[in-house]
Amino acid sequence: MKAWGGFIANTLAFGRVQHQTMTAGILPLDVARAQASRGEAFVPVVHVEDSLIVGKKARRHQVHGDALTREEWQTLPSGMARATWYRDTETGDLIAAMDNGLQASVSRTGAVDTVYRDRAAEQKIKSGRWVKVAK
Numbered sequence: 001m002k003a004w005g006g007f008i009a010n011t012l013a014f015g016r017v018q019h020q021t022m023t024a025g026i027l028p029l030d031v032a033r034a035q036a037s038r039g040e041a042f043v044p045v046v047h048v049e050d051s052l053i054v055g056k057k058a059r060r061h062q063v064h065g066d067a068l069t070r071e072e073w074q075t076l077p078s079g080m081a082r083a084t085w086y087r088d089t090e091t092g093d094l095i096a097a098m099d100n101g102l103q104a105s106v107s108r109t110g111a112v113d114t115v116y117r118d119r120a121a122e123q124k125i126k127s128g129r130w131v132k133v134a135k
Contacts, residue, residue, distance in 0.1 A: 001077065001078075003022065004022060004023075004024065004074070004076075004077055005074055007020070007022040007050075008053070008070065008073045008074050011050045011053045011054055012053065012054065012070060012073075014054070015054055016054055017050055017051045017054060017055050018050055019049070019050070019051070020049070020050045021047050021048065021049050021050070022047060022048055022050075023045055023046070023047050024046045024047060024048050024076055024077045024080060024112060025046050025077045025080050025081055026044050026045055026046060027042075027044045027046060027085075027094070027106075028081070028085065028134075030133075030134035031085045031094065031133050031134050032044045033134070034133045034134040035087075035094075035133070040092070040108070041108060042094075042108045042110070043108065043109050043110035044110065045110045046080065046106055046110050046111075046112060047110055047111060047112065048076070048111075048112045049111065052112060052113075052114070052115070053073060057114065061116075066116070066117060068102070068115060072100065072102065072115075075100070076102075076104070076115065079096075079098035079099065079100055079102065079104075080096045080098065080104060082098065082099060083096035083097055083098045083099075083104075084096075084097045084132065085097070085132070085133045085134065086125065086130035086131060086132055086133060087130070087131050087133050088105070088124075088129065088130055089128065089129055089130070089131055090129060091105075092108065093105045093106060093107055093108075093113065094106040094133065095130055097121060097130075101117055102115055102116065102117060103115070103116060103117070103118045103121055
């Protein structure tokens, strides 16, 4: 967690993309097993590129007023560790639905593609677009 905290602090302090990546955690064992049993190739190590924090997408979220706070970035690994995991049936990505209202979309490569507040999350679950993985 110290390394993650340093990564977030340095990325925000520098304020622009340096093409750095940091591990945010690993997929929970039950999620990894469920993916493997489906025969889906995936990387279980979840990582975040600094461009997600200070790049174009981050600036767009700043303008719209829905960017993550420093604290939300700092606590992302612990939030993902406690998350309920879903598979997005349209994209194939895994979705970590965290108890703080954030969702993180994780690609098959283990990259966190986005972290956001999906206002349609409940509807995506009810409609079957997001299917709970494991348990």
